[in-house]
Amino acid sequence: MDVKKVIMATPSPQPVKIELELEVNGFHRQLTVAPAARLVDLLREDLELTGTKFSCEVGRCGTCAVHMDNKLVNSCLVMAYQANGTSICTIEGLAERSLDPIQSAFLEEGGFQCGYCTPGMIMAVKALLNYHANPTEEQIKEGLSGNLCRCTGYGGIIRAVQRAIKNLNENEIEGAVGWKK
């Protein structure tokens, strides 16, 4: 997507608004918003993508994690003008015809209890596995260090990540075999 950054707001006694253009889960979106509005609010309220949660609102808990231009960010710490012209992927954008292998792994391994942290957790795992196909346990813990879960004690989450790695590697092998045939 080629969208120019267009903000040059003029100070005004009234809240200023900007025309925001971005891509969300593959769809082009246009919004008229305050330039410092938070991405998490735009996603949840303007676009009704409530899979992205919010809790601490200061970038500590990771429940609001999304991908911006393929990089993990806390959407509570992204202002509208910073998201202008970017491509956003939320938890709703992961699954295509079927669940993403990471989502399946969380289901299979019980990687959640109340589930509130799960969307952010899964987005963090996705970002991790995009960079490290076979991360060590230390790399998994580092990759999830910005995501808090108050229910599971993390055991199920770590197992889910390891299961996701296995699933993805098996899919890759099956894909390669299928291609050879």
Added chain:
Amino acid sequence: MIRQGTVMIDSPAIWMPENLADAWQLKHRFGPDAQYIAGGTLMQTHWQKGIECPANLISLERIKEMQGIIKSPIHGQAVTRIGALTSLDVCRQHSEIAVSAPLLTEAAGSIAAPAVRNKATIGGNIANRFGDSIPALLAMDASLALFDGKEILLTLLSDYIRMESSIKNLILVYVLVPETDGVNNGQYFYKKLGHREAFSPSILTVAGYCRTSEQNEILEIRLAASGSTSPPQRFIHTEQVLNGCILSHELLTKAIQTIKDEMNVNTDPFSSAGYKKAAAANLIVSGIVGKAG
């Protein structure tokens, strides 16, 4: 003011200058009603805590001089020039930095968590005056390039941290890190002490550089510390005490006391000044022993 939750009140105006001079002009025009912003990860947490968001935010993200990482010799010395807009994650993962300034790689990896590091910048980490990269950069004897409205000035980071608040009007353009010389027995160390293993504000962060002779004489030494509630500082007096001395148990015992005496640190709700002084002294001395002993 920006508040938690769903309602945005009095959103600030966002200015996006294309060059340093325009950014400077905007700050000059609005004075205390404006603030420079890059990643903004720390500033937003301040607003959420109730610190008022200024009416104008001057985003620096379009300014080309503040971007990129290049190697460039200065006065005959190999230096890595890191644009102030470089994200902490890039600092952590960049192959050039890993070779030329591995202590910065280590320090950047210890700051916050991946999602924050993708947005937070090295410039912001330094300009906020409490960032965990500062001790590492002090140990590496880094310099800063600051734009004063007319020209870019070079200053040592160790001088910058002692400057008064008027420095806030200067724009941090890039960081100059002398290339680590791995062949002269010089060794670096970095240690962060937090409330938990990862993604924790620093109680204390220490870093140092120590170069010794084969006879364990200290030929060159730089020691630094900071914390999320403690201003960064170089231990200049301690360095003077240690320089030229042979490493010994007695010398390190003396160094512990000197560091405690020299350290400027406050008590905060979680840790006393005495605790921080003792921890800093022990971490630094163990760093010297581990790397140079």
